[in-house]
Amino acid sequence: MAQKTYAGVTVDVNEEGYFTDPSQWTKEIAAEIAKDEGITLTDQHFAIIEFLRNRHLGGEALSIRSINHSGIIDVKTFYQLFPGAPLKKATKIAGIPKPASCI
Amino acid sequence: MEQKYPIKKVNIICAKGAIEDVYATLVMGNGAVMEGIETNLFFTFFGLDAIVKSRMDKLHTGVVGNPALRLPGGLRMPTLLGVIPGMEAFTSWMMKKQMGQLDIPPVSEFLDLITAGGGKIYACKLAMDMFKFKKEDLSEHVSGVLTVGEFYEKAGGEGSQIIFT
Numbered sequence: 474m475a476q477k478t479y480a481g482v483t484v485d486v487n488e489e490g491y492f493t494d495p496s497q498w499t500k501e502i503a504a505e506i507a508k509d510e511g512i513t514l515t516d517q518h519f520a521i522i523e524f525l526r527n528r529h530l531g532g533e534a535l536s537i538r539s540i541n542h543s544g545i546i547d548v549k550t551f552y553q554l555f556p557g558a559p560l561k562k563a564t565k566i567a568g569i570p571k572p573a574s575c576i
Numbered sequence: 577m578e579q580k581y582p583i584k585k586v587n588i589i590c591a592k593g594a595i596e597d598v599y600a601t602l603v604m605g606n607g608a609v610m611e612g613i614e615t616n617l618f619f620t621f622f623g624l625d626a627i628v629k630s631r632m633d634k635l636h637t638g639v640v641g642n643p644a645l646r647l648p649g650g651l652r653m654p655t656l657l658g659v660i661p662g663m664e665a666f667t668s669w670m671m672k673k674q675m676g677q678l679d680i681p682p683v684s685e686f687l688d689l690i691t692a693g694g695g696k697i698y699a700c701k702l703a704m705d706m707f708k709f710k711k712e713d714l715s716e717h718v719s720g721v722l723t724v725g726e727f728y729e730k731a732g733g734e735g736s737q738i739i740f741t
Contacts, residue, residue: 494590536679537610537689551691557612559693576605 479505480501481483484568491571495530498568510555512564518554520545522567534571535560584735585614587727591740593622595637595671600741601626602686609693617690618727620700624707627699627715634684636668685719698722698730 474493477486484492490506494499504523507514507565514522525542528535537560540551555562562570586608590601601617608615627632639645641659645667647653657663672682681689687697699714699721711721722730731738 534679537606537693538679538681538685541689545642547692548689552693558610560610575603576681 487570489571492568493570495526495569500528502568503566506568510562510566512555512562514555516561517546519552519565521551521554521557522563525563526569527568529564529569534574535564536574536576538576580697581664582735583608583613583737585616585731586739587616587618588741589618589620590623590626590663590741591621592731593625593631593635595635597633597741598623598626598683599675599680602683602690603680604739604741605685605695606690606693608688609695611682615690615693615695616698616727616730617695618700618722620672620703622658623683624699624703626683626685627697627718628709629715630713632715633732634666637671639667653672667699686713687715691717696730698727700724700727 474487475488476483477490478484480499482497482499482502484497484502487493500519503519504514507518512518521540521543524545525535527565533539537548537551538562540546541547546554551559551563554565586604588601588605588608590598592598601619601623605615605617619627625635632665637645639653640655642658643652645653645658648670680686696719697715699709699718700721701721704710704721711718713728
């Protein structure tokens with residue numbers, strides 16, 4: 474298993490850089506991963522990250538559609554907050570596995 | 577992981593209007609948008625039903641001449657059963673119900689998701705003329721009505737793929 478050091482903390486990640494243990498995640502770590510992705514995190518980013526983490530830890534599948542039901546932001550804003558591949562980037566920053574969903 | 581020849585753009589053509597044909601296009605299109613790939617969807621012939629406002633959320637699946645269609649439980653559905661009135665509507669309802677359980681959205685909402693991520697939806701001019709559709713009949717997510725030549729122009733570029741579903 475690979476390891477990476479963010480904000481002075483060593484965490485376990487898989488070969489694609491996704492956390493294998495979401496409990497190792499902190500907000501400081503998130504900010505550093507985001508920086509690598511070229512994103513500066515705002516309160517809005519953290520709100521949706523928290524939503525994704527809660528949903529994942531609650532055992533629910535993540536999909537792009539679920540963002541619309543978050544009550545925090547719509548999908549269009551989600552694409553703007555995490556440009557490119559939003560769900561992949563957001564889950565990486567949120568310290569949870571890459572979504573296995575096709576939707 | 578760095579790919580040597582990444583797909584940068586996909587141009588997906590949908591020419592059929594059954595649930596499974598339209599969803600093949602929408603799932604692949606939305607998936608591309610989610611990966612950050614530039615995406616153009618081009619609807620032509622019966623595929624136009626997917627972007628005609630009054631029809632898009634009422635698509636059906638064919639129950640006659642579809643040898644892969646199975647009854648609940650896994651037995652093949654005899655083609656003759658398909659001619660029973662209401663069978664097509666029932667099968668289509670079942671398909672939509674199953675898809676809903678997998679968080680697959682209705683067509684109209686799928687177009688919302690795709691365009692929210694920057695994907696573009698186009699209609700084929702020739703098919704529009706043939707079926708006597710007007711621009712007003714189409715979803716507001718449709719960016720334009722294209723000729724074949726205009727479609728190929730939009731499809732150009734390095735790392736671009738044309739997919740016919």
